[in-house]
Amino acid sequence: MRLVLVGPPGSGKGTQAELLTDRLKLRYIGTGDILRDAIRRGTDAGKLAEPFIKVGNLVPDAVVNDLVKELFESPDAPRDFVLDGYPRTRAQAIAFDALSKKHHVQLDAVLNFKIDDEEVVSRIGGRRICSNPACQAPYHITARPPRKPGICDRCGSPLTIRSDDKEETIRARLRVFHQNTDTLLEYYEKLGLLKNVPTTGEVEEIYADILKQLPKTSSS
Template structure:
Protein backbone atom coordinates (compact mmCIF):
# COMPACT_ATOMS: atom_id res chain seq x y z
CA UNK A 1 0.00 0.00 0.00
CA UNK A 2 0.98 3.61 -0.61
CA UNK A 3 -0.15 5.71 2.33
CA UNK A 4 0.15 9.30 3.51
CA UNK A 5 -0.16 9.78 7.27
CA UNK A 6 -1.48 13.12 8.52
CA UNK A 7 -2.49 14.55 11.88
CA UNK A 8 -1.68 17.41 14.22
CA UNK A 9 1.46 17.53 16.36
CA UNK A 10 0.98 15.24 19.33
CA UNK A 11 -1.24 12.81 17.41
CA UNK A 12 1.41 10.08 17.65
CA UNK A 13 2.22 10.00 13.93
CA UNK A 14 5.80 8.82 14.39
CA UNK A 15 4.79 5.97 16.70
CA UNK A 16 1.88 4.88 14.51
CA UNK A 17 3.96 5.17 11.34
CA UNK A 18 6.55 2.76 12.72
CA UNK A 19 3.92 0.20 13.79
CA UNK A 20 1.89 0.44 10.58
CA UNK A 21 4.91 0.28 8.29
CA UNK A 22 6.08 -2.83 10.13
CA UNK A 23 2.63 -4.47 9.97
CA UNK A 24 2.29 -3.68 6.26
CA UNK A 25 5.93 -4.54 5.40
CA UNK A 26 6.53 -1.17 3.73
CA UNK A 27 9.17 1.48 4.49
CA UNK A 28 8.34 4.39 6.81
CA UNK A 29 9.52 7.54 5.03
CA UNK A 30 9.61 10.59 7.30
CA UNK A 31 10.72 14.10 6.36
CA UNK A 32 12.98 14.30 9.42
CA UNK A 33 14.75 11.06 8.48
CA UNK A 34 15.15 12.26 4.87
CA UNK A 35 16.81 15.48 6.01
CA UNK A 36 19.08 13.72 8.50
CA UNK A 37 20.13 11.02 5.99
CA UNK A 38 20.87 13.47 3.17
CA UNK A 39 22.77 15.84 5.46
CA UNK A 40 24.84 13.08 7.11
CA UNK A 41 25.64 11.53 3.71
CA UNK A 42 26.63 14.92 2.30
CA UNK A 43 24.37 14.65 -0.75
CA UNK A 44 23.77 17.69 -2.93
CA UNK A 45 20.21 17.89 -1.61
CA UNK A 46 21.51 17.52 1.95
CA UNK A 47 23.94 20.41 1.46
CA UNK A 48 21.14 22.58 0.06
CA UNK A 49 18.83 21.71 2.96
CA UNK A 50 21.58 22.38 5.52
CA UNK A 51 22.33 25.80 4.06
CA UNK A 52 18.72 26.86 4.61
CA UNK A 53 18.52 25.27 8.05
CA UNK A 54 21.78 26.90 9.17
CA UNK A 55 20.37 30.25 8.09
CA UNK A 56 17.24 29.59 10.16
CA UNK A 57 15.09 29.39 7.05
CA UNK A 58 12.51 26.81 5.95
CA UNK A 59 13.77 24.24 3.45
CA UNK A 60 12.05 25.03 0.12
CA UNK A 61 9.39 22.64 -1.18
CA UNK A 62 11.45 21.69 -4.22
CA UNK A 63 14.29 20.35 -2.05
CA UNK A 64 11.93 18.34 0.17
CA UNK A 65 10.09 17.00 -2.88
CA UNK A 66 13.35 15.96 -4.57
CA UNK A 67 14.46 14.10 -1.41
CA UNK A 68 11.12 12.30 -1.21
CA UNK A 69 11.29 11.38 -4.90
CA UNK A 70 14.77 9.89 -4.49
CA UNK A 71 13.67 7.87 -1.45
CA UNK A 72 10.51 6.54 -3.07
CA UNK A 73 12.59 5.36 -6.03
CA UNK A 74 14.55 2.97 -3.80
CA UNK A 75 13.89 -0.79 -4.29
CA UNK A 76 12.31 -1.28 -0.85
CA UNK A 77 9.58 1.24 -1.73
CA UNK A 78 8.62 -0.48 -4.99
CA UNK A 79 5.60 -2.21 -3.47
CA UNK A 80 4.52 0.61 -1.20
CA UNK A 81 5.50 3.16 1.41
CA UNK A 82 4.14 5.18 4.30
CA UNK A 83 4.83 8.92 4.09
CA UNK A 84 5.05 10.78 7.42
CA UNK A 85 5.51 14.58 7.33
CA UNK A 86 5.26 14.76 3.54
CA UNK A 87 3.32 16.26 1.87
CA UNK A 88 3.12 19.15 4.34
CA UNK A 89 1.01 21.48 2.21
CA UNK A 90 -1.23 21.41 -0.87
CA UNK A 91 1.56 22.35 -3.30
CA UNK A 92 3.61 19.38 -2.05
CA UNK A 93 0.52 17.15 -2.37
CA UNK A 94 0.07 18.28 -5.99
CA UNK A 95 3.76 17.63 -6.67
CA UNK A 96 3.45 14.15 -5.13
CA UNK A 97 0.45 13.40 -7.37
CA UNK A 98 2.43 14.42 -10.45
CA UNK A 99 5.42 12.38 -9.28
CA UNK A 100 3.33 9.23 -8.79
CA UNK A 101 1.41 9.80 -12.02
CA UNK A 102 4.68 9.88 -13.96
CA UNK A 103 5.44 6.42 -12.51
CA UNK A 104 1.96 5.11 -13.31
CA UNK A 105 1.05 4.60 -9.64
CA UNK A 106 -1.38 6.22 -7.18
CA UNK A 107 -1.91 6.59 -3.46
CA UNK A 108 -4.12 4.01 -1.77
CA UNK A 109 -5.07 5.99 1.33
CA UNK A 110 -4.53 9.13 3.36
CA UNK A 111 -4.80 8.17 7.02
CA UNK A 112 -5.95 11.11 9.13
CA UNK A 113 -5.23 10.75 12.87
CA UNK A 114 -7.84 12.81 14.68
CA UNK A 115 -7.15 14.28 18.14
CA UNK A 116 -9.00 17.12 19.91
CA UNK A 117 -6.88 20.26 20.24
CA UNK A 118 -7.03 20.31 24.06
CA UNK A 119 -5.72 16.73 24.13
CA UNK A 120 -2.83 17.70 21.84
CA UNK A 121 -1.88 20.50 24.23
CA UNK A 122 -2.23 18.15 27.23
CA UNK A 123 -0.03 15.49 25.60
CA UNK A 124 2.80 17.78 24.54
CA UNK A 125 2.79 20.39 27.33
CA UNK A 126 2.82 17.59 29.94
CA UNK A 127 6.05 16.02 28.67
CA UNK A 128 9.12 16.16 30.87
CA UNK A 129 12.60 15.21 29.63
CA UNK A 130 15.63 14.07 31.64
CA UNK A 131 18.57 16.50 31.39
CA UNK A 132 21.03 13.59 31.61
CA UNK A 133 19.43 11.47 28.89
CA UNK A 134 16.74 12.78 26.52
CA UNK A 135 15.52 9.24 25.89
CA UNK A 136 14.12 9.23 29.44
CA UNK A 137 10.71 10.83 28.88
CA UNK A 138 7.88 11.21 31.39
CA UNK A 139 4.45 12.85 31.41
CA UNK A 140 2.89 14.68 34.32
CA UNK A 141 -0.46 12.90 33.79
CA UNK A 142 0.09 9.73 31.76
CA UNK A 143 3.47 8.47 33.01
CA UNK A 144 4.58 10.61 35.96
CA UNK A 145 7.91 10.00 37.70
CA UNK A 146 7.81 8.50 41.18
CA UNK A 147 9.25 11.74 42.53
CA UNK A 148 8.20 15.00 40.90
CA UNK A 149 10.96 16.54 38.79
CA UNK A 150 13.31 13.55 39.18
CA UNK A 151 14.08 10.87 36.57
CA UNK A 152 13.17 7.36 37.76
CA UNK A 153 16.02 5.86 35.74
CA UNK A 154 19.05 7.97 36.60
CA UNK A 155 17.93 10.58 39.13
CA UNK A 156 18.52 13.45 36.71
CA UNK A 157 16.46 16.64 36.68
CA UNK A 158 13.33 16.61 34.55
CA UNK A 159 12.47 19.70 32.54
CA UNK A 160 9.98 20.95 29.95
CA UNK A 161 11.49 21.79 26.54
CA UNK A 162 10.79 25.30 25.28
CA UNK A 163 8.94 23.94 22.24
CA UNK A 164 6.70 21.87 24.53
CA UNK A 165 5.23 24.91 26.30
CA UNK A 166 1.49 25.44 25.86
CA UNK A 167 2.03 28.71 24.00
CA UNK A 168 4.42 27.08 21.52
CA UNK A 169 2.16 24.05 21.06
CA UNK A 170 -0.79 26.30 20.19
CA UNK A 171 1.38 28.17 17.67
CA UNK A 172 2.38 24.83 16.11
CA UNK A 173 -1.29 23.90 15.89
CA UNK A 174 -2.03 27.19 14.11
CA UNK A 175 0.66 26.36 11.55
CA UNK A 176 -0.82 22.87 11.12
CA UNK A 177 -4.35 24.23 10.61
CA UNK A 178 -3.11 26.83 8.10
CA UNK A 179 -0.56 24.83 6.11
CA UNK A 180 -1.13 21.09 6.49
CA UNK A 181 -4.80 20.56 7.32
CA UNK A 182 -5.94 21.77 3.84
CA UNK A 183 -4.37 18.65 2.30
CA UNK A 184 -7.07 16.59 4.03
CA UNK A 185 -9.77 18.30 1.95
CA UNK A 186 -7.52 18.03 -1.11
CA UNK A 187 -7.31 14.26 -0.70
CA UNK A 188 -10.91 13.92 0.49
CA UNK A 189 -11.97 15.20 -2.93
CA UNK A 190 -10.09 12.21 -4.36
CA UNK A 191 -11.88 9.80 -2.02
CA UNK A 192 -8.66 8.81 -0.27
CA UNK A 193 -9.12 10.04 3.30
CA UNK A 194 -9.68 7.59 6.15
CA UNK A 195 -10.14 9.34 9.51
CA UNK A 196 -9.61 7.47 12.77
CA UNK A 197 -9.49 8.53 16.40
CA UNK A 198 -5.96 8.68 17.80
CA UNK A 199 -7.20 8.62 21.39
CA UNK A 200 -6.47 5.69 23.68
CA UNK A 201 -3.66 3.15 23.86
CA UNK A 202 -1.09 3.05 21.06
CA UNK A 203 -2.05 -0.54 20.24
CA UNK A 204 -5.75 0.38 20.04
CA UNK A 205 -5.01 3.20 17.59
CA UNK A 206 -2.88 0.86 15.45
CA UNK A 207 -5.69 -1.73 15.45
CA UNK A 208 -8.22 0.90 14.34
CA UNK A 209 -5.90 2.06 11.58
CA UNK A 210 -5.21 -1.47 10.31
CA UNK A 211 -8.92 -2.34 10.31
CA UNK A 212 -9.73 0.86 8.38
CA UNK A 213 -7.01 0.16 5.79
CA UNK A 214 -8.10 -3.48 5.40
CA UNK A 215 -11.69 -2.35 4.87
CA UNK A 216 -10.48 0.12 2.24
CA UNK A 217 -8.53 -2.60 0.42
CA UNK A 218 -11.60 -4.85 0.28
CA UNK A 219 -13.89 -2.06 -0.97
Protein backbone atom coordinates in the same frame (compact mmCIF):
# COMPACT_ATOMS: atom_id res chain seq x y z
CA MET B 1 0.09 -0.49 0.15
CA ARG B 2 1.00 3.18 -0.14
CA LEU B 3 0.06 5.49 2.67
CA VAL B 4 0.47 9.07 3.79
CA LEU B 5 0.20 9.85 7.52
CA VAL B 6 -0.95 13.28 8.67
CA GLY B 7 -1.13 14.41 12.28
CA PRO B 8 0.42 16.81 14.80
CA PRO B 9 3.04 15.71 17.33
CA GLY B 10 1.41 13.89 20.23
CA SER B 11 -1.28 12.32 18.01
CA GLY B 12 0.16 8.80 18.14
CA LYS B 13 1.08 8.95 14.46
CA GLY B 14 4.68 7.86 15.08
CA THR B 15 3.64 4.72 16.96
CA GLN B 16 1.20 3.67 14.24
CA ALA B 17 3.75 4.46 11.53
CA GLU B 18 6.08 1.95 13.18
CA LEU B 19 3.40 -0.74 13.42
CA LEU B 20 2.27 -0.28 9.81
CA THR B 21 5.84 -0.32 8.51
CA ASP B 22 6.66 -3.44 10.46
CA ARG B 23 3.54 -5.54 10.01
CA LEU B 24 2.61 -4.63 6.43
CA LYS B 25 6.26 -4.70 5.32
CA LEU B 26 6.19 -1.14 4.06
CA ARG B 27 9.11 1.18 3.68
CA TYR B 28 9.10 4.07 6.11
CA ILE B 29 9.85 7.42 4.47
CA GLY B 30 10.24 10.31 6.88
CA THR B 31 11.08 13.74 5.51
CA GLY B 32 13.92 14.15 8.00
CA ASP B 33 15.54 10.92 6.81
CA ILE B 34 15.26 11.86 3.13
CA LEU B 35 16.79 15.25 3.86
CA ARG B 36 19.72 13.91 5.86
CA ASP B 37 20.36 11.20 3.31
CA ALA B 38 20.33 13.61 0.34
CA ILE B 39 22.68 16.00 2.13
CA ARG B 40 25.02 13.16 3.08
CA ARG B 41 25.14 11.90 -0.49
CA GLY B 42 25.49 15.44 -1.86
CA THR B 43 22.66 15.13 -4.41
CA ASP B 44 21.47 18.24 -6.29
CA ALA B 45 18.41 18.64 -4.08
CA GLY B 46 20.52 17.89 -1.01
CA LYS B 47 22.82 20.78 -1.91
CA LEU B 48 19.81 23.08 -2.30
CA ALA B 49 18.38 22.00 1.04
CA GLU B 50 21.54 22.17 3.12
CA PRO B 51 21.66 25.96 3.72
CA PHE B 52 18.06 25.93 5.02
CA ILE B 53 18.80 23.12 7.44
CA LYS B 54 22.01 24.76 8.67
CA VAL B 55 20.22 27.90 9.84
CA GLY B 56 17.19 25.96 11.04
CA ASN B 57 14.77 27.31 8.44
CA LEU B 58 11.92 25.35 6.92
CA VAL B 59 12.95 23.87 3.58
CA PRO B 60 10.79 25.40 0.78
CA ASP B 61 8.15 23.25 -0.95
CA ALA B 62 10.04 23.18 -4.26
CA VAL B 63 13.20 21.81 -2.64
CA VAL B 64 11.31 19.17 -0.65
CA ASN B 65 9.52 18.11 -3.84
CA ASP B 66 12.90 17.77 -5.56
CA LEU B 67 14.19 15.58 -2.74
CA VAL B 68 11.21 13.25 -2.99
CA LYS B 69 11.52 13.21 -6.78
CA GLU B 70 15.17 12.15 -6.52
CA LEU B 71 14.18 9.29 -4.23
CA PHE B 72 11.40 8.04 -6.51
CA GLU B 73 13.63 8.30 -9.57
CA SER B 74 16.56 6.50 -7.96
CA PRO B 75 17.33 2.79 -8.52
CA ASP B 76 16.22 2.28 -4.91
CA ALA B 77 12.75 3.81 -5.52
CA PRO B 78 10.12 2.69 -3.00
CA ARG B 79 7.11 0.69 -4.21
CA ASP B 80 5.14 0.22 -1.00
CA PHE B 81 5.59 2.83 1.67
CA VAL B 82 4.44 4.95 4.57
CA LEU B 83 5.11 8.64 3.97
CA ASP B 84 5.41 10.58 7.22
CA GLY B 85 5.81 14.35 7.08
CA TYR B 86 5.28 14.59 3.33
CA PRO B 87 3.22 15.97 1.63
CA ARG B 88 2.99 18.65 4.28
CA THR B 89 1.22 21.28 2.16
CA ARG B 90 -1.33 21.27 -0.66
CA ALA B 91 1.38 22.39 -3.09
CA GLN B 92 3.49 19.37 -2.11
CA ALA B 93 0.48 17.08 -2.52
CA ILE B 94 -0.12 18.32 -6.06
CA ALA B 95 3.53 17.77 -6.95
CA PHE B 96 3.48 14.29 -5.43
CA ASP B 97 0.33 13.41 -7.37
CA ALA B 98 2.09 14.03 -10.65
CA LEU B 99 5.19 12.17 -9.53
CA SER B 100 3.30 9.13 -8.23
CA LYS B 101 1.24 8.86 -11.42
CA LYS B 102 4.37 8.97 -13.52
CA HIS B 103 5.97 6.15 -11.52
CA HIS B 104 2.73 4.19 -10.96
CA VAL B 105 2.88 4.42 -7.20
CA GLN B 106 -0.41 6.21 -6.52
CA LEU B 107 -1.57 6.47 -2.93
CA ASP B 108 -4.06 4.00 -1.43
CA ALA B 109 -5.03 6.13 1.55
CA VAL B 110 -4.20 9.22 3.59
CA LEU B 111 -4.56 8.60 7.33
CA ASN B 112 -5.58 11.65 9.32
CA PHE B 113 -4.71 11.44 13.03
CA LYS B 114 -7.33 13.92 14.11
CA ILE B 115 -6.80 15.32 17.57
CA ASP B 116 -8.00 18.34 19.46
CA ASP B 117 -5.39 21.07 19.98
CA GLU B 118 -6.08 21.14 23.72
CA GLU B 119 -5.42 17.40 23.92
CA VAL B 120 -2.06 17.87 22.17
CA VAL B 121 -1.18 20.66 24.59
CA SER B 122 -2.01 18.47 27.57
CA ARG B 123 -0.21 15.38 26.18
CA ILE B 124 3.01 17.19 25.23
CA GLY B 125 2.80 20.01 27.76
CA GLY B 126 2.64 17.45 30.57
CA ARG B 127 5.99 15.92 29.65
CA ARG B 128 8.82 16.36 32.13
CA ILE B 129 12.41 15.23 32.03
CA CYS B 130 15.03 14.79 34.72
CA SER B 131 17.38 17.79 34.69
CA ASN B 132 20.38 15.60 35.51
CA PRO B 133 22.18 15.18 32.13
CA ALA B 134 23.39 11.73 33.18
CA CYS B 135 19.82 10.56 33.92
CA GLN B 136 17.22 12.32 31.75
CA ALA B 137 14.44 9.99 32.89
CA PRO B 138 11.14 10.92 31.18
CA TYR B 139 7.88 11.61 33.08
CA HIS B 140 4.39 12.92 32.43
CA ILE B 141 2.43 14.82 35.07
CA THR B 142 -0.69 12.68 34.57
CA ALA B 143 0.27 9.63 32.48
CA ARG B 144 3.57 8.85 34.23
CA PRO B 145 3.97 11.00 37.34
CA PRO B 146 7.02 10.79 39.62
CA ARG B 147 6.39 9.60 43.21
CA LYS B 148 7.26 13.07 44.53
CA PRO B 149 6.00 15.94 42.34
CA GLY B 150 8.80 17.66 40.43
CA ILE B 151 11.49 15.22 41.61
CA CYS B 152 13.13 12.36 39.67
CA ASP B 153 12.42 8.89 41.13
CA ARG B 154 15.77 7.57 39.99
CA CYS B 155 18.24 10.24 41.06
CA GLY B 156 16.33 12.86 43.09
CA SER B 157 17.16 15.73 40.72
CA PRO B 158 14.50 18.32 39.88
CA LEU B 159 12.40 17.70 36.75
CA THR B 160 12.34 20.20 33.93
CA ILE B 161 10.38 20.90 30.71
CA ARG B 162 12.16 20.62 27.36
CA SER B 163 11.84 23.81 25.30
CA ASP B 164 10.02 21.82 22.57
CA ASP B 165 7.42 20.78 25.14
CA LYS B 166 6.61 24.28 26.43
CA GLU B 167 3.03 25.34 25.87
CA GLU B 168 3.83 28.39 23.72
CA THR B 169 6.12 26.28 21.51
CA ILE B 170 3.43 23.63 21.07
CA ARG B 171 0.78 26.23 20.23
CA ALA B 172 3.07 27.89 17.68
CA ARG B 173 3.72 24.50 16.03
CA LEU B 174 0.01 23.73 15.98
CA ARG B 175 -0.71 27.06 14.26
CA VAL B 176 1.77 26.25 11.49
CA PHE B 177 0.42 22.71 11.31
CA HIS B 178 -3.15 23.92 10.74
CA GLN B 179 -2.10 26.58 8.25
CA ASN B 180 -0.55 23.89 6.07
CA THR B 181 -2.72 20.93 6.84
CA ASP B 182 -6.30 22.15 6.63
CA THR B 183 -6.10 22.71 2.86
CA LEU B 184 -4.03 19.55 2.45
CA LEU B 185 -6.75 17.45 4.08
CA GLU B 186 -9.43 19.13 1.98
CA TYR B 187 -7.48 18.22 -1.11
CA TYR B 188 -7.24 14.53 -0.16
CA GLU B 189 -10.85 14.45 0.94
CA LYS B 190 -11.90 15.51 -2.56
CA LEU B 191 -9.78 12.72 -4.01
CA GLY B 192 -11.60 10.26 -1.74
CA LEU B 193 -8.36 9.18 -0.06
CA LEU B 194 -8.85 10.63 3.42
CA LYS B 195 -9.47 8.26 6.36
CA ASN B 196 -9.92 9.60 9.87
CA VAL B 197 -8.04 7.65 12.52
CA PRO B 198 -8.88 7.73 16.24
CA THR B 199 -6.19 9.21 18.48
CA THR B 200 -7.47 7.98 21.83
CA GLY B 201 -7.59 4.40 23.05
CA GLU B 202 -5.20 1.49 23.07
CA VAL B 203 -2.45 1.33 20.46
CA GLU B 204 -3.71 -2.06 19.17
CA GLU B 205 -7.31 -0.84 18.95
CA ILE B 206 -6.23 2.14 16.88
CA TYR B 207 -4.16 -0.13 14.66
CA ALA B 208 -7.13 -2.47 14.12
CA ASP B 209 -9.29 0.53 13.22
CA ILE B 210 -6.73 1.65 10.64
CA LEU B 211 -6.58 -1.83 9.07
CA LYS B 212 -10.36 -1.88 8.71
CA GLN B 213 -10.25 1.39 6.81
CA LEU B 214 -7.50 0.42 4.39
CA PRO B 215 -8.53 -0.64 0.88
CA LYS B 216 -8.53 -4.43 0.51
CA THR B 217 -6.40 -4.67 -2.59
CA SER B 218 -3.31 -2.61 -3.14
CA SER B 219 -2.81 -1.41 -6.69
CA SER B 220 0.70 -2.33 -7.66
